Structure formats: structure tokens, C-alpha cells
Amino acid sequence: MINLLNALYYSGDTSIPVAFELVKKPIQYSNIKTKKRRRKSEITKNEMLREMITTCVRNDLKFHFVLFDSWFSSKENFNFIRHKGKHFISALKNNRLVATSNEDRKNKCFTQINDIDLPENTLIQGWLKGYDEPLLFLRQVFKNKDGSTGILHLVCSDLTCDHNAITTIYKKRWKVEVFHKSLKSNANLAKSPTRTLRTQSNHIFMSIFAAFRLECLSIKNNLNPFALCRKLLINASRSAYEELRRFQVVA
Template identity: 35%
Template sequence: MNERAGRIAVELIEKTEAVVDPKTQKTKTKSRYTKNEYLRAILRVAQQQVAYRYLLADSWYASAEKLNTVLELGHDFVVALESSRTVARSEAERAQGRFQAVDTLVFPDEQPLRVFLRSIPQAVLVSRQVFTNRDGSQGILYLVSSDTSLNQAQLTTIYQRRRKVEEYHKSLKQNASMGKTPDTQANHFFAAILAYTKLEVLKLRHGLGHFRLKAKLYLAGLKAMHQELAHFTA
């Protein structure tokens, strides 16, 4: 995937519209725009900033509306699918409304299947990956791609590029406190991004990961606090 430098897009969700929950009759606030609308806008901004072939995303982004936007922009996608998502095995079955859940499909030799999603005009590939978790339990990941020329190994390799994004989000939340966003959302957001950037600089300089750096900083802070406390109590 070739990329050129440039800004892509960041959108902070502002909940400014008051609505009444029909079930609880309580008033709450919501954004003027849905996350789907924000994503489609971001994809169109990215179209002007980044040269890419595949959009990689988790199952939240696998709605037909989002995937069709990717196709309209001239790109392919490799995204995760919920096991309950339904597909048709052929165009004829789709026309007849004969759909089945992804987790009922049989994958011969663990190879991807060519199927049809609802509301997606072209055929797609669906693959199943079985993996073992750290606790010994097994998990299953279903992937869907608009690039029907890919094989199982290629699908897996391409989707694994998302791992760096997950590591980024995890470090941003746990080491830069992104998850503790107060009312001053914008200021806190950019402060967290700055903290993450500083951690990246320290990682490259000292060869230590974010979590180990955080632990060393905490330890240094605790030692300094203990010395200061000892000074006051002497």
C-alpha cells in the first residue's frame, strides 16, 4: 500500500441535539450526524490525501452502506463480519431471498467462499480463521473482501496490518488516558495524541515499548515522591 504524507481526518463527536428516549421518557443529547455519516465524510477526505487499495476495519464498519461507499470511491475492503451476518451462495439465491448466517457456511479446505451480501451489488469473498486465545480457548474470525482474487493467506496477511492500529488505540487509552475524556473533549483529545507522540519518540530513542516506559516513569515518580516524603518527615 503506497501512501503520501498529508492530513486525513479526525472528527470529535459533539452531542448538541436534545431528544427524548421513547422508552424512559428521559431527555438525552445526540450528535447532528451519525457515525456512518462521519465515516463516509472521512473516507471522502482520505480520498484526496492518501493513496490506498484496501480499507481494513472491524465488524462495526461492515454495514452495506459503508462498504458501498468504499466501492464507489474505487477501493477494496477487507473487514471483519459478525457470525450472524447473512449471505447468499449465488446470485440466484440472492434473487430468491435465500440467505444463511456466515457461521453455517462450510469452508472446503479452509479456503474463502465467493458469496453475495445483501445490498452489495458485486460478489465478495468470505473467509473463516480459527485461532487460539491466550487462555487456551478458541475463537473464530470471519472476514469479507471485495477483492475476489485473494486467497486465504493473502486475506490474513492484509488484515493483520490492522494490528498496529489496535496497538495504537490500546496505548492511547491506557498510557495517554484517552479513555478518560472530560467535558473539555477537544483539548484532552489533542493532549492525549501529544502524549502518545512523546511515547513514540521515547520508544525509538530507548528501545522500550509504551507500557514498559509508563512503568519506568511511574517507578521514577514513586521514588521521587518517597524521597520527598522522607524529607518532610525527617
């Protein structure tokens, strides 16, 4: 199992990897209850996220929003992103506490966002517990493939955004999932025979670089990476078949 954290830059219809971190767990410990041996990382994933954002800012990468799921929606990350002069749009867990007025915030009257009367397609301004700046909140209701109903709560730090802007921008986060699929299907991320930390790290880096190069070729040839790979495979198979026929004629 590869535990990989990466940052994907999206602009227009182009998405490219700009930073990544391998989650290494060199520290061994024993779980007190189960007595089983466990491993943990020297730094948390949230700290890795902040380091990657720092790298992007230091490299003068031009971006306005940082998008992430509820796993990274901590007040430390929110404060860090705003301190860097950027905005964020994030998913929230249903139990996050929100005050819908400044008076409620001052009186410490917070309510779980899932219990707030927040109709779909409605945008409200409020305060998240532990975070001092006002934020925008909205609720999305959607149908899953199995017919069940799903609910997604989003929070945005840019108070100039409307509902359509927030939902449209956050949809771009799905490009991360497409990139991961391309890493596995087109760059063979999970098919490395390596065993040591260094060789595995090298393989992962080269897989990410291959996915990046494939994205560049896709832009140049106006084909998505998966269609481009299929075309390369067909041409390679055709060339191999022609070579086989020549061998048969010689024999």
C-alpha cells in the same frame, strides 16, 4: 466516558493516527417506552467513518485497504470505499446473508453466513445481500482465553487476495487497540480535569498528538512506546532522587 472514533494508518511496523472524531450528542429526546431522557448525535458513526476516509483520500494518503470490525460493515460503507478506489477487509456478524453462487443471488436465495458450510482456512467467493459486487469470504475458528471457541467471519473486496493475505492483513487492525492502550496509559487520555466540550476536545487532541510524538520517538530509538515511557520514568525518578540527595547535603 469518552466516545472516540479514530483512523490509524499502519505501514511496515509503524502506526500513526491520521484522523479522529469525537462523538458529540447535543440532541436530547425522551424514550417513549422508558420515559428516560436520552441524547443522540447529529450524524452517525458510519457517516463519521466516511468523512474520515474522505479526508485521508483528499490528503493523498497512500493506502490500499480499509480495515474495520462488524459495527461498520454496512453496504453503504462498502460502496463508499470502493467508489473511492480502495478495498476493504471487514468482520461480519453471523446473521449476515450471503449467496454462494450468482444463480442463488439472482434467485434471492441467501443464507446466513454462520449456516454456510465453510471449513476453516477455506476461501469462497460469493455475494452479500444488498451489495452487487462479488466478495471473498472466510471463517476463522480460534480459542478464547477461557477455553471457549470463537468464530470470526471476514469479507474482502479484493478478489486477488488469498486466505493468508486476508488473515495477515486483518490482524493489523489490532494496532488500533494497542494505540488506544497507549492513549490511556502513556498519554493520560482519561485523566483530564476538564469539564467543557472545548477543553475536553483540546485535551483529547493533545493526547493523540502526544501518542503520535511518542510513536516517532519509538521509531527513532527502536523501542516500543511502553518501553520508552518506562525508560523515561526511570530516568526522571533517578534525576529526582539525585536532586533530593543534593538538597539533603545542603541542609
